[in-house]
Structures are given as structure tokens and as C-alpha cells.
Amino acid sequence: MDVLQLDVSGRPQAWITTREAAVIYASDGVAWTLGHPCQTLRGGLQRVTGRQSRIEVHPIIAVRGAVPSRAWRQAPALTNSKLFVRDRFVCAYCGHHCMPEDLTREHIQPTSRGGADTWMNCITACKACNGRKGNRLPEEARMSLLYLPYVPSLHEDMILRGRRILADQMEFLLASVPRNSRLHG
Ligand SMILES: [Zn+2]
Numbered sequence: 265m266d267v268l269q270l271d272v273s274g275r276p277q278a279w280i281t282t283r284e285a286a287v288i289y290a291s292d293g294v295a296w297t298l299g300h301p302c303q304t305l306r307g308g309l310q311r312v313t314g315r316q317s318r319i320e321v322h323p324i325i326a327v328r329g330a331v332p333s334r335a336w337r338q339a340p341a342l343t344n345s346k347l348f349v350r351d352r353f354v355c356a357y358c359g360h361h362c363m364p365e366d367l368t369r370e371h372i373q374p375t376s377r378g379g380a381d382t383w384m385n386c387i388t389a390c391k392a393c394n395g396r397k398g399n400r401l402p403e404e405a406r407m408s409l410l411y412l413p414y415v416p417s418l419h420e421d422m423i424l425r426g427r428r429i430l431a432d433q434m435e436f437l438l439a440s441v442p443r444n445s446r447l448h449g
Pocket of ligand 1: 355356357358359360389390391392393394
């Protein structure tokens, strides 16, 4: 499992491994935590007591002194895997639910015609629909969009990036995701 790292004010910063989290615990860098401990790591023997140290890792940790991420001022990076999750693996033209390997990043306005490679100009499409639309605008190809693109918020981006998100983490992140997000659907 991965641990959701926040800054002290509660803004998500990164997914980190339990090992990385353990280092932060051991250096007294954890300001506060959320959720029930989800893993116990055993450390070295303590010199004074001779007992093995144990670190209980929580699913969400706020880190002392963490600098607010610069990412908050910019749109999250666009990747195919995040795009497909945003669009729930559904082709925007035919509405079919597909496996990731059958999906493509479709530029609504083709890049060859000045379309940008951004969240607002990209949508998920199956290979067949992408091929059929080709180098045309949706209206030229008479293919209308079944849903619209949008720029994910940073909380939403953490969900799109997460691999195995625990219930506690999902609850925390979804609480800050705009209601119109498809992730609520
Ligand atoms: Zn399709």
C-alpha cells in the first residue's frame, strides 16, 4: 500500500511508500495522521530497552515543515493512464467501456491543426473511433462528444495517480473533489 503525504495544512503532496513514511516517523517529522494504522513496521533494537522498535504507519500523514507544493499553482500533468481514469475508461464517441490497451488519447481539435495537448483538449476514445475521426474536428466528422473534458483538481489528481487507494484515503480526497467530477459518479 501507499501512504498519502500531506503538508501541515492538509494539502496532498505525494504518494509515498510505507518505508518512506517510516523514515519520516522515525525522524519525528509526522505532525498528525488520519485513519487507522494500516501497517506495522519493525525497526532496529532500541539501545536503552533492548526492545525492537515498532512504527505504526497511518494511511494519511501530515509532514512537519513540508513546503507547500508548487503543483498547487498549476494544472496536474496529463498522462494517458490518468486521462482514462478521469473518463472512466469510456470512449467519448461510442460510449463503450474499454480496457486501457484499447483506448487512446484523442485530441478533440487535432494537434496537426493547432490543438493543444491539454486536459481540456483531450478525451478518451477507443482506437476505432479515434481512427474514424482522424484529422477532423468532431463536427466535421459528425461525431459528438458524449461527455466533456475538464481539468482535474489537485485532490482529484491524487486519486487519478493512486494505484491502490485505501478507503480512508479515498474518503479524505473525495471530500475535496468538486461535485461535478466524474469520480463521484
Ligand atoms: Zn469508441
